[in-house]
Amino acid sequence: MPKAKTPVAETATVADASTDEDFALHSLQAALDADKRYEPSKEELLHFYEQMLLIRRFEEKAGQLYGLGLIGGFCHLYIGQEAVAVGLQSALDGSKDSVITGYRDHGHMLAYGIDPKVIMAELTGREAGISKGKGGSMHMFSVEHRFYGGHGIVGAQVSLGAGLAFAHKYREDGGVAMAYFGDGAANQGQVYESFNMAALWKLPIIFVIENNGYAMGTAVKRGSAETHFHRRGTAFRIPGMSVDGMDVLEVRKAAEVALEYVRGGNGPVLMELNTYRYRGHSMSDPAKYRSREEVQDVREKRDPIEHAKAELMGMGVTEESLKELDKRVRSQVAQSADFAENSPEPVASELYTDVLVESY
Amino acid sequence: MAIELKMPALSPTMEEGKLAKWLVKEGDEVSSGDILAEIETDKATMEFESIDEGVVGKILVAEGTEGVKVGTVIAVLAGEGEDASSVEAPAAKAEESAEAPQSGEKPAEDKKPAESGTANLHSDIKTPRGPEVPHGTNMKTSTVRDALRDAMAEEMRRDDRVFVMGEEVAEYQGAYKVTQGLLAEFGPTRVIDTPITEYGFAGIGTGAAMGGLRPVIEFMTFNFAMQAIDHIINSAAKTNYMSGGQMRCPIVFRGPNGAASRVGAQHSQNYGPWYANVPGLVVIAPYDASDAKGLLKAAIRSDDPVVFLENELIYGRSFELPELDDHVLPIGKARVMREGKDVTIVSYSIGVGLALEAAETLAEEGLDVEVIDLRTLRPLDKETVLASLAKTNRLVVAEEGFPVCSIASEISAICMEEGFDDLDAPVVRVCNEDVPLPYAANLEKLALIDAKRVVEAVKKVCYR
Incomplete structure (x- = not known):
């Protein structure tokens, strides 16, 4: 018998989660659905817009430099997914929370305010890069910003993120860890090992699945028996949320709902951010697995930046001032590219540094 | 016919144990499933159950006796229709026949327990005092097991970022008793039992180290660490280099390594060469108690990820251990x-x-x-x-x-x-x-x- 929609889900507080199983796993979704969008001030939305634009222009430039041979190896662009990192990270407390992600990491770093110059210089493999040129696109870190990478092994960041959360809890510093991974990584076994321990020990962590529809070239429905990824925590009693990852304001709002729950000592939350990547999985993606029309359709109808732009204009921001902003961002990206192209390569002696911290 | 109860082997490596306590006395009637005694091995205290029915005739090994060899007759049960009080203790006939087999009889060797290859790995030879131990230092005797435990306990007292995590490290007191007593002293936030989930907890430990803690991750054996080797190598060993020296990973992965005794191919491998192949790791494999303690303390203090390879067959062996307040040995010195x-x-x-x-x-x-x-x-x-x-x-x-x-x-x-x-x-x-x-x-x-x-x-x- 289908359950009638009771007012419980809408009015009860998080504290009831432990007693009502049905409620516990759906309470956060209900809270989000009741009030889906964050209401920003004009300045806030302008800031989100600028950050998303910076990520897009930065990634476009990185794609260009790759084509010119200035960036090597693997390079995974974040174009299309900008609202996820910007919306979520805007809700974090940079003084105590920590973030970790996989190999598609440029956007998360830019959303954290890390200087685009040192990121681009890492992409070009230069001494001035954030990892001294020894990490590359997939391996960038900023302990200062509590950004813990940048990990190239699909799914590893989920266990590592649970470890960061363990450290927050151990130290009782009030911090929350946010671990991003994709719909592809969501099928790795260690993800569920981490879900189990995170829920068992009530670790302060938000698991974020960026569902961009494709695990490399494998469409979600071809690789996942359960395609509603926010339900994947159910077996571990982790409440899930399904969020429109193309709307920065919904993302921000969802982050607040999740953070309130996690900061309350209730353990982990699993968020599924439904998003889309416009570019290939990496620069060498032949894109045979989807049609141009499909990509074009998302660009036209769901683009997070266009979305925010329309919203800003509705708030009275002029087209002219947005053009100014775009110009400023383009110039910032151009400067980072110049810096990255003109910085020297690491000196040969760097080959042997940082293997071990101590000398034995 | 009287039934002989023999000292049981309660683990693959057990050769002798302590008869800690009798739970029955002479004249008691027992049936199968009754607990007869508690036996302490070097790994745990176990209950010894009866598999027969009868009356306890004679108890031959008193409780509290240490070093009772596996196979020794410890008591005799009177079977059906027998008078328990008249049951005789068996003569040491097994030994006799082994020494002097009669012609025409099959050699008694056939009945001896098979001797495993690990018996040949055993050596009672004394090791000399290490060069780092100052002259005039008092020496005490310690098993390698206790030396490892003391190393962890001392480092946990010294630095509250140090914690121990693994399967059965807390309430069970360690699958090989190496973490015995740590839970009582440091509590469940610092001595943490994990589910059976090596890849997951190796990742959590590594992440915790990246986040500023000093984890000691115990693998029940390094054979199981193959499930977790990705985090040891890709996450722990490479991060410092990949981050240009920004992000450290001060973690110790420890546990028994190498052949134990007749546990078969999947439980009997030495991973020393595997880990020693990887730049970014420190790999330590001590022999005696002094090195086990001094090097484990050094490993926990190191800012680098350390793979610390112990050996189950050595855990119970005793060696001289210097009585020093802070016995730390240099890593990288033979x-x-x-x-x-x-x-x-x-x-x-x-x-x-x-x-x-x-x-x-x-x-x-x-x-x-x-x-x-x-x-x-x-x-x-x-x-x-x-x-x-x-x-x-x-x-x-x-x-x-x-x-x-x-x-x-x-x-x-x-x-x-x-x-x-x-x-x-x-x-x-x-x-x-x-x-x-x-x-x-x-x-x-x-x-x-x-x-x-x-x-x-x-x-x-x-x-x-």
Whole structure:
């Protein structure tokens, strides 16, 4: 018998989660659905817009430099997914929370305010890069910003993120860890090992699945028996949320709902951010697995930046001032590219540094 | 007919135990499933159940007796229709018949428990005081197990970022009793039982280290760590380099490594060469109690990720341990266990005992053998090995592990590349056979290294 929609889900507080199983796993979704969008001030939305634009222009430039041979190896662009990192990270407390992600990491770093110059210089493999040129696109870190990478092994960041959360809890510093991974990584076994321990020990962590529809070239429905990824925590009693990852304001709002729950000592939350990547999985993606029309359709109808732009204009921001902003961002990206192209390569002696911290 | 109750073997490596407590007395009626006694092994206290029905006739080993050998008759049950009070203690007839088999009878050897190959890995030989221990230091006797436990406890008292995590480390007191007592002293936030989920908890430990803590991650055995090797290598070992020295990972992965006793191929591998292959890791494999303690303390204090390889067969062995307030040893330094001028044996972990034993045998034949314990497999102390080679001009490597791409192979390469002019004979590797470790006792014995093979190899390089 289908359950009638009771007012419980809408009015009860998080504290009831432990007693009502049905409620516990759906309470956060209900809270989000009741009030889906964050209401920003004009300045806030302008800031989100600028950050998303910076990520897009930065990634476009990185794609260009790759084509010119200035960036090597693997390079995974974040174009299309900008609202996820910007919306979520805007809700974090940079003084105590920590973030970790996989190999598609440029956007998360830019959303954290890390200087685009040192990121681009890492992409070009230069001494001035954030990892001294020894990490590359997939391996960038900023302990200062509590950004813990940048990990190239699909799914590893989920266990590592649970470890960061363990450290927050151990130290009782009030911090929350946010671990991003994709719909592809969501099928790795260690993800569920981490879900189990995170829920068992009530670790302060938000698991974020960026569902961009494709695990490399494998469409979600071809690789996942359960395609509603926010339900994947159910077996571990982790409440899930399904969020429109193309709307920065919904993302921000969802982050607040999740953070309130996690900061309350209730353990982990699993968020599924439904998003889309416009570019290939990496620069060498032949894109045979989807049609141009499909990509074009998302660009036209769901683009997070266009979305925010329309919203800003509705708030009275002029087209002219947005053009100014775009110009400023383009110039910032151009400067980072110049810096990255003109910085020297690491000196040969760097080959042997940082293997071990101590000398034995 | 009276039923003999014998001291049971309660773990693969148990040879003797303590009869901690009798739960029945003479004259009690027992049926199958009743608990007769509590027996303490070096790993745990176990209950000994009756599988027969009858009346307890005689108790032959009093409670509190230590060192009761497996197979010793500890009590006799009177069977149906027998008078319990008249049941006689059996004469030591097994021993008698073994000593003097009658002609025409089958040799009694057939009935003896099969002797496993790991019995040959055992050496009671004393190790000398390490060079780092100051003269006049008081020495006490300690098992390797207790030395490891004390190392963790001391470091946990010293630094509240240190915690221990793994399967059965807390309430069970350690699958091999190495973490015994830590839960009581440090509580469940610092001594953490995990689910059976090696990949997951190795990742959580590594992440916690990145986040500023100092985890000690116990693997029940390093055989299980293969499920977690991605985090040890890709996450822990490479991060400092990939981050340009920004993000550290001060973590210790520890647990027993190498062959135990008749536990078959999946539980009997030495991973020393695997981890020693990886830049960014420190790999330590101690032999005696002093090194186990001093090097584990150093490993916990290190800012680098450390793989700390212990050995189940050595846990229960006793060695001298210096009574120092803070016994910390240098990582990356080999130890000359015995000085000699004719030939060098290089080894590590359980192989060191075999090397020392071989050296004693060879001394009787007039060969003066130098024995080097590598202690740290990465970074490897080449200087100590090459200095010894320059002195003796002949070298054998003894390693309990597969021969191909082994530490022995590495030492051979170093001697050839950097000590060629000092060599009077080719370096010889003495390792296990190049097969998965078999279960059958006789085959296991054939597969594993022993002191006799080390002796033969030394003679070979001495052209004897």
